Amino acid sequence: xxxxxxxxxxxxxxxxxxxxxxxxxxxxxxxxxxxxxxxxxxxxxxxxxxxxxxxxxxxxxxxxxxxxxxxxxxxxxxxxxxxxxxxxxxxxxxxxxxxxxxxxxxxxxxxxxxxxxxxxxxxxxxxxxxxxxxxxxxxxxxxxxxxxxxxxxxxxxxxxxxxxxxx
Amino acid sequence: xxxxxxxxxxxxxxxxxxxxxxxxxxxxxxxxxxxxxxxxxxxxxxxxxxxxxxxxxxxxxxxxxxxxxxxxxxxxxxxxxxxxxxxxxxxxxxxxxxxxxxxxxxxxxxxxxxxxxxxxxxxxxxxxxxxxxxxxxxxxxxxxxxxxxxxxxxxxxxxxxxxxxxxxxxxxxxxxxxxxxxxxxxxxxxxxxxxxxxxxxxxxxxxxxxxxxxxxxxxxxxxxxxxxxxxxxxxxxxxxxxxxxxxxxxxxxxxxxxxxxxxxxxxxxxxxxxxxxxxxxxxxxxxxxxxxxxxxxxxxxxxxxxxxxxxxxxxxxxxxxxxxxxxxxxxxxxxxxxxxxxxxxxxxxxxxxxxxxxxxxxxxxxxxxxxxxxxxxxxxxxxxxxxxxxx
Amino acid sequence: xxxxxxxxxxxxxxxxxxxxxxxxxxxxxxxxxxxxxxxxxxxxxxxxxxxxxxxxxxxxxxxxxxxxxxxxxxxxxxxxxxxxxxxxxxxxxxxxxxxxxxxxxxxxxxxxxxxxxxxxxxxxxxxxxxxxxxxxxxxxxxxxxxxxxxxxxxxxxxxxxxxxxxxxxxxxxxxxxxxxxxxxxxxxxxxxxxxxxxxxxxxxxxxxxxxxxxxxxxxxxxxxxxxxxxxxxxxxxxxxxxxxxxxxxxxxxxxxxxxxxxxxxxxxxxxxxxxxxxxxxxxxxxxxxxxxxxxxxxxxxxxxxxxxxxxxxxxxxxxxxxxxxxxxxxxxxxxxxxxxxxxxxxxxxxxxxxxxxxxxxxxxxxxxxxxxxxxxxxxxxxx
Numbered sequence: 002x003x004x005x006x007x008x009x010x011x012x013x014x015x016x017x018x019x020x021x022x023x024x025x026x027x028x029x030x031x032x033x034x035x036x037x038x039x040x041x042x043x044x045x046x047x048x049x050x051x052x053x054x055x056x057x058x059x060x061x062x063x064x065x066x067x068x069x070x071x072x073x074x075x076x077x078x079x080x081x082x083x084x085x086x087x088x089x090x091x092x093x094x095x096x097x098x099x100x101x102x103x104x105x106x107x108x109x110x111x112x113x114x115x116x117x118x119x120x121x122x123x124x125x126x127x128x129x130x131x132x133x134x135x136x137x138x139x140x141x142x143x144x145x146x147x148x149x150x151x152x153x154x155x156x157x158x159x160x161x162x163x164x165x166x167x168x
Numbered sequence: 169x170x171x172x173x174x175x176x177x178x179x180x181x182x183x184x185x186x187x188x189x190x191x192x193x194x195x196x197x198x199x200x201x202x203x204x205x206x207x208x209x210x211x212x213x214x215x216x217x218x219x220x221x222x223x224x225x226x227x228x229x230x231x232x233x234x235x236x237x238x239x240x241x242x243x244x245x246x247x248x249x250x251x252x253x254x255x256x257x258x259x260x261x262x263x264x265x266x267x268x269x270x271x272x273x274x275x276x277x278x279x280x281x282x283x284x285x286x287x288x289x290x291x292x293x294x295x296x297x298x299x300x301x302x303x304x305x306x307x308x309x310x311x312x313x314x315x316x317x318x319x320x321x322x323x324x325x326x327x328x329x330x331x332x333x334x335x336x337x338x339x340x341x342x343x344x345x346x347x348x349x350x351x352x353x354x355x356x357x358x359x360x361x362x363x364x365x366x367x368x369x370x371x372x373x374x375x376x377x378x379x380x381x382x383x384x385x386x387x388x389x390x391x392x393x394x395x396x397x398x399x400x401x402x403x404x405x406x407x408x409x410x411x412x413x414x415x416x417x418x419x420x421x422x423x424x425x426x427x428x429x430x431x432x433x434x435x436x437x438x439x440x441x442x443x444x445x446x447x448x449x450x451x452x453x454x455x456x457x458x459x460x461x462x463x464x465x466x467x468x469x470x471x472x473x474x475x476x477x478x479x480x481x482x483x484x485x486x487x488x489x490x491x492x493x494x495x496x497x498x499x500x501x502x503x504x505x506x507x508x509x510x511x512x513x514x515x516x517x518x519x520x521x522x523x524x525x526x527x528x529x530x531x532x533x534x535x536x537x538x539x540x541x542x543x544x545x546x547x548x549x550x551x552x553x554x555x556x557x558x559x
Numbered sequence: 560x561x562x563x564x565x566x567x568x569x570x571x572x573x574x575x576x577x578x579x580x581x582x583x584x585x586x587x588x589x590x591x592x593x594x595x596x597x598x599x600x601x602x603x604x605x606x607x608x609x610x611x612x613x614x615x616x617x618x619x620x621x622x623x624x625x626x627x628x629x630x631x632x633x634x635x636x637x638x639x640x641x642x643x644x645x646x647x648x649x650x651x652x653x654x655x656x657x658x659x660x661x662x663x664x665x666x667x668x669x670x671x672x673x674x675x676x677x678x679x680x681x682x683x684x685x686x687x688x689x690x691x692x693x694x695x696x697x698x699x700x701x702x703x704x705x706x707x708x709x710x711x712x713x714x715x716x717x718x719x720x721x722x723x724x725x726x727x728x729x730x731x732x733x734x735x736x737x738x739x740x741x742x743x744x745x746x747x748x749x750x751x752x753x754x755x756x757x758x759x760x761x762x763x764x765x766x767x768x769x770x771x772x773x774x775x776x777x778x779x780x781x782x783x784x785x786x787x788x789x790x791x792x793x794x795x796x797x798x799x800x801x802x803x804x805x806x807x808x809x810x811x812x813x814x815x816x817x818x819x820x821x822x823x824x825x826x827x828x829x830x831x832x833x834x835x836x837x838x839x840x841x842x843x844x845x846x847x848x849x850x851x852x853x854x855x856x857x858x859x860x861x862x863x864x865x866x867x868x869x870x871x872x873x874x875x876x877x878x879x880x881x882x883x884x885x886x887x888x889x890x891x892x893x894x895x896x897x898x899x900x901x902x903x904x905x906x907x908x909x910x911x912x913x914x915x916x917x918x919x920x921x922x923x924x925x926x927x928x929x930x931x932x933x934x935x936x937x938x939x940x941x942x
Contacts (some may be wrong), residue, residue, distance in 0.1 A: 002209055003521045003528050007351050008201040009186030009193055009385065017190045017288075023687050027231045030674040031617035033304050036581025043305070063421065065306055068584045071416050071627035074591075074601050091327070091424065093319030095371035099311065100296040107372075110316045112420045123420045125307050125316075134372075139327050158309050172657035226619040233614040233682035236640045237931040240800035247815065250797035250933065251649070252640040256620040262637060266649075273652035275793070300619040414636035417624045432633055440658070546623040550636075 038068040041080070043155040049147050051160075053118050055079040061119045083117035085145035086166060090114050090123050094134045107134055113143060113163055129162030142166040173440070177271045178397035178404035179264070179556065181210025181390035182517040187354045187505035188288075191384035195230065195286040196242025198386035202510075203244045203282060206388035211400030217390070218276040219249040223263035223283040225256065225508035228297040230289045243282040243388075255412065256301075257458065257545025258552040259283070260387070260512015264541075265410040265554060267391050277393045283514075284386040285507035294382050301547065303417075315379075319371035321424040321548050322461045326373060328425040329476030331464075333373055337364035338482050339460035340377050343496050346489065347503020349529040352514075354505035355381050364460075378460035383505035387513040389520065403524050408538070409441030409555035419547040430469030430544065430551035437540075437553040438471075446471050450555070451536030452522050453493060454515035456544040457500040466542055467495060469551065494532040497522060512543035516554060523558045563651040564789040565939075566661065566774040566782065567597025568900045573736040573767035573888040575671065582616075582669045586768045587628040590665070593770035594630075598782055601630025604772070605659035609638045610646040610666045610892040614679050617672065629665055629770070641795075642666070643769065643896035644925040644935035648793045650773050660778050664771045668890030670764035684930055689802065694753070697761070699929050701753025703807050704844045708755070710808035713847060715755050717862030719746035722760050722843035724865065725879050728872075729886025731912040734897060736765040736888035746843070760843035765888025769896040788903045791920070792826070792938035794819030799932045810845070812934045813838075813852035813924055820922070820936040821854075829854045834918035835877040835905065837898035839926040839934065840884040849924050850878055853936070872913060880905075880913045895925035899937065906941040 012020060035043060038054065042065055045052035054077045055062045056070035064083060069076050092111035096104050109128040114121060129146060131137055143163035153159040183205025185191075185198045193201070207214060222243050227235045236252030243250075253259065253266040260283045267281040287294045298314035325331065338361060347356030359377060367377040397404040411433035415422065422428075434446070443449045455466035464478035472493060473481050481487060487495035498504055498518035501511050519539035521527040538557040544550060569592030571577075571585055580588075594601055609625040618624060622638040625631065639645050643666040650662035673679060681696045692698070708714065720743045729735035746759035779787045794816035799805050817829070826832045838849035847861040855876055856864060864870060870878040881887060881901035884894050902921045904910045919941055926934040 002526045003530075004184060004205055004351055006205075007186045008205075009188055009191050009198060011186065011188035011354070012190040012192050014190075016192075020192070023691070025231060025686055025690055027228075027682055028675060028678045029614055029617065029682065030678070031304070031672050032674055033617065033672050034578050034581055034669065035305055036584045037579065038584070039305055039581060063418075065418070067418075067627070068581075069587050069628065071418065071630075071632050074630035090420075091320045091324040093316055093323060093371045093373070094369070095313065095316060095319065096368070097313065097315065097370050099299055099313040100293045101313075101370075108311075110310070110312070110320065110371075112320055112424075121421065121423055125310065125312070125420050127310060139323070156309055157306050174657050227613045227682075228619045231682060232686060233679055234612055234640065234927070234931060237683070237797070237800060237927065237933055238685065240797045240933075241804075245797050245800065246804075247796065247798050247811070249795050249816075249819070251645060251795065253649070254620075254638045254640055255622050255636075266637075269649075269653050269656050269658075272658075273655035275652055275655070297619065300613075300617070301623065303624075304618060412635050412637060413633060414622065414626050414631065416627055416632045418627065429633060436635070546620055549623060 038066045042066045046159040047153045047155040049150065051083045051085050051115055053081055053083045055081060062117065063122055064115050064118045064124055083115050087113040087115040087143055089139055089141045089143060091139060092128065092137055109134060109137060126160060127162045130164035173272060175272045175274060176394035177268050177391055177407045178394060179389050179391050179520050180397050180401040180404055181206045182520045183208065184352055184387035184514055184517055185385050187352045187383050187385040187507060189354060189381065189383065190288040191286065195239055195284050198384065199239055199242035199282050199284045202386035202388035203280060206390050210390040212278060212390055214244050216278055217244060217280045218278045219270055220245040220280045220282065221263050221267045221270065222252040223259040223509040223513065225259060225285055226297060228300055229287050229294050239284055244280055255545055255550045255552060257508055258543045258550040260509040261516060261541055261543035261552040261554055262412060263513055264389060264516050265412055265552060268407050268410055271391060271393050277396050279391050280388065281391060282386065282388045283509040283512060285510045286384045287382040288384050315371035315374055317548060318459050319374045322373050324424040325461055325465055331479050333365060334361055335479035335483065336378065336461045337361045339463045340364045340502055342488065343457060343500045343503035346497055347499025350499045350504045352504060353499060354383055356499055356503050374459060380458045380501035380506035383507040385505065385507035385510045387510045387517055389513065389516060403558065405520050405523050405556045405558055407554060408557045409437035411436030411553040413551050415549045417547060419549065424548055426475060427465060427469035427551060429549060430466055431471065433551035433553045434470045437555050441555045450538055450540050451534055452497060452519065452532050452539040453495050454498060454518050454541040455495060456542055457496055457502050458506055460502060463496060466544060470542060490533045497530050497532050515541040519556050523556060561655055562776040562789055563654050563773055564776065564779045564787045565771065565903055566779055567593050567772040568903060569593030569596055569770045570734055570900055571768045572734045573765040573890060573897065575736055575765055577671065577766040582667060583628045586665060586667050589768035589770040590629050593772050597772040604661050604663050606650065606653050606662040607631040607634060607636040608646045608649045608664050610641055610643055611638050612640055614682055615891050629663060642892040642925045642927055644923065644937055645795055647771060647937060648795055648935060651790055651793060654773060654775050661772065661774045666893035666896045667768035668766050668893045670890060671766050676764065680929060698753040700842045701756045704756050706807035707844055707848050712860060713862040715747060716743050717865060718760055718844045719743035720865055721846045722746045722885050725840060725883045725885035728880050729882025732882045732887065735882040735886045737763055737886055756842060762841050762884035762889035765890050767890050767893055769893055769900060771896060786907055786942050788906050788939050788941055790937055791940045792820035792824030795935035797933040802930060805932060810848045810852040812932045813849050816934055816936045817853040817924060820938050824938040830857050830876065833920055833922050835880065835915060835921045837879055837881055837883060837902050838924040840879060841889055841928050843885060845926065846879060853922055853924055877915060895923060899923050902939055906939060
């Protein structure tokens with residue numbers, strides 16, 4: 002029988018503010034090993050290159066690189082340099098921050114299919130130097146804008162963003 | 169995979185707590201409410217329960233490591249075999265699957281399945297905790313936020329099929345209206361397409377009224393092997409089919425316009441249930457709807473609509489409570505609330521009540537015999553499906 | 560009820576660090592070995608389970624990152640928030656339903672990537688009552704150890720001996736990260752964690768990965784394995800979930816789960832019918848407590864039995880010959896599967912220098928660690 006007695010009391014915001022609470026700030030700290038494949042990818046970024054890998058069995062060219070093909074289940078050891086240009090596969094125009102605060106300037110996250118990789122194979126990044134977010138389109142060509150070489154650290158943020166490519 | 173299943177298993181009781189933005193109660197207390205309610209009409213007592221399954225979403229929300237252990241006594245697991253399974257947002261529906269295999273294995277005769285979520289413990293907003301679901305090296309440094317992946321997927325879905333935003337807004341209108349009739353609702357409301365489209369843009373194309381809220385709640389069901397179920401229950405609801413499936417974590421290498429993993433999970437469940445024509449044989453459905461487009465996306469993945477055609481059926485009223493295939497008659501996550509794991513099990517509860525004709529004001533009109541609940545989670549990656557039937 | 564057995568196991572040796580590989584690469588290695596040992600391809604597998612807890616990984620919703628390295632893309636996959644034996648039991652139950660024939664369990668540890676283990680442990684404590692004491696959260700182990708010692712008449716030296724017993728055994732286990740030759744005094748003189756518990760009685764973190772392939776009887780028989788290892792009994796229990804109801808002096812979760820497993824295996828006198836045991840030993844006293852909980856002492860004092868060599872390789876009932884947590888390393892959810900792998904090797908006569916003569920049945924017991932009262936047991940036997 003659907004519930005007849007509904008138990009659970011919803012606190013209004015002011016009740017919540019006043020309620021007795023225990024405050025605790027989790028301190029969980031990690032240093033994840035990037036490993037062989039991602040480690041080499043990060044090295045590439047530091048040098049201003051987007052590296053990909055090719056599976057010898059299915060011949061897919063993949064980015065981000067991986068040490069094994071998740072579909073064929075064989076090790077991957079063939080590396081190649083991809084272009085730092087690509088195509089927008091999908092995008093969003095985000096007006097909120099991570100904790101749902103309003104942003105002054107929207108961010109434009111996008112999945113970007115990297116030129117040289119197999120069709121449909123992309124990475125997550127952001128778009129920048131966009132005059133009007135309304136003009137962003139799926140299928141648009143974009144190019145990586147890199148941090149100055151001295152400031153690169155071997156991180157995904159060595160690419161600042163991708164910018165629309167003049168046709 | 170074989171289909172030589174030995175034991176039939178049924179649901180004999182269902183219950184849930186209120187669904188709230190900020191519950192006064194702890195997660196343990198909410199679990200206790202749901203369990204008491206589920207046992208009430210099941211014909212079984214806590215002493216009869218041989219094992220307990222728990223579903224609850226990321227520990228990061230509550231800031232409790234090994235949260236399943238923390239919740240155990242509230243879930244009735246004191247000195248009982250107890251396990252927590254986990255597939256992100258898919259966990260709520262996976263929980264009944266987990267309970268099913270515990271009983272169908274022959275190890276246990278009865279099982280209590282509990283799903284709990286207390287999202288309000290994370291302050292100022294639990295969204296921040298979602299950052300940690302992304303790849304720690306290649307994605308988190310970009311300052312990711314949870315809405316991004318939904319917005320990216322929704323945009324892809326809309327663009328590939330050329331679906332206008334208005335059509336997607338209709339899901340919010342339907343589910344929020346359905347939610348008004350749910351006794352536990354947090355966000356049931358009468359809204360118009362215009363209001364949905366004029367609500368603030370969170371991450372285009374996602375508008376505020378297309379997003380389910382954060383919620384606190386618990387839900388529970390009691391399941392039993394056929395011999396017990398027939399003895400204690402006048403109307404056992406049989407678990408006819410189960411399916412689950414997980415796609416690759418390399419989500420930026422997939423075309424997000426279609427959920428293959430949901431289709432595979434559905435096919436697994438249909439096969440087990442002996443269903444060859446789901447559009448005729450499923451009479452009521454609770455697809456997972458944390459965002460408006462997801463209900464449509466999932467109806468297609470469940471093979472209950474052709475690819476890209478769910479919006480048209482929605483417009484025709486097929487998915488209304490008095491339609492041919494009522495979808496989310498409970499109000500779903502958009503109309504009741506989204507206490508993540510509890511939301512999934514709440515959908516199972518709804519199918520249970522609908523099939524027994526006990527859904528009160530929400531009762532669908534087509535005298536349903538077989539229904540389906542589905543949940544989804546991770547990086548747009550996992551589908552969990554259960555098919556229930558009174559036959 | 561259909562019988563479930565072990566078709567293959569793959570393991571990466573436990574090590575204090577594994578900085579050259581990511582967790583994905585670590586697990587991939589274990590998976591490749593497991594499938595090779597089982598004589599299958601991942602595509603033959605019907606269902607997959609990974610055991611993990613988000614805060615141990617530093618990743619929320621860790622199951623996202625499970626399928627790729629197991630060859631499990633677009634397959635039935637889920638995680639269990641439990642230790643490796645819970646995973647084994649989950650997969651075994653799935654096979655027992657009749658729906659699946661081959662299933663895989665994966666457990667791993669990247670403990671070296673966690674920078675503040677004690678803060679993570681603190682996060683597992685009750686947020687209202689226990690977190691704000693400001694002391695090392697392992698104080699719970701100190702309280703438990705004292706209660707156990709008083710109730711069972713065991714002194715700290717015997718607990719230290721349990722530690723050295725395991726670390727010495729680990730010398731002959733090539734998969735163990737912490738082999739070593741110590742005296743009980745060395746252990747007693749290490750820094751105090753929470754009196755009477757000292758650092759030398761606490762297992763040290765290690766990295767590693769294990770993949771176990773389970774299968775139904777027909778699959779195992781059709782592979783023409785001369786000798787196979789079977790799961791005869793299984794149990795898992797949560798006893799008193801909240802510290803305020805704990806039974807401090809006994810491991811009630813282990814008592815309950817062992818009883819269930821023995822019952823399923825048709826064992827009425829465990830100390831006579833079990834050839835050897837592998838028990839959880841995250842803290843050295845837990846080995847003795849868990850031996851008692853598994854009903855292996857017939858009411859005799861486990862400390863005395865340990866001193867008499869009862870649990871040694873030459874003894875009547877060898878325990879933790881693998882090295883267990885103190886010797887292999889503390890790998891959260893994974894250590895019990897290292898013990899299971901060691902036990903399977905014993906039963907198949909492949910345990911090298913630690914090989915027993917003709918063992919036929921064993922118990923493996925796990926605990927989920929502080930602050931839980933949850934654990935599992937499996938009884939394995941050979942044909």
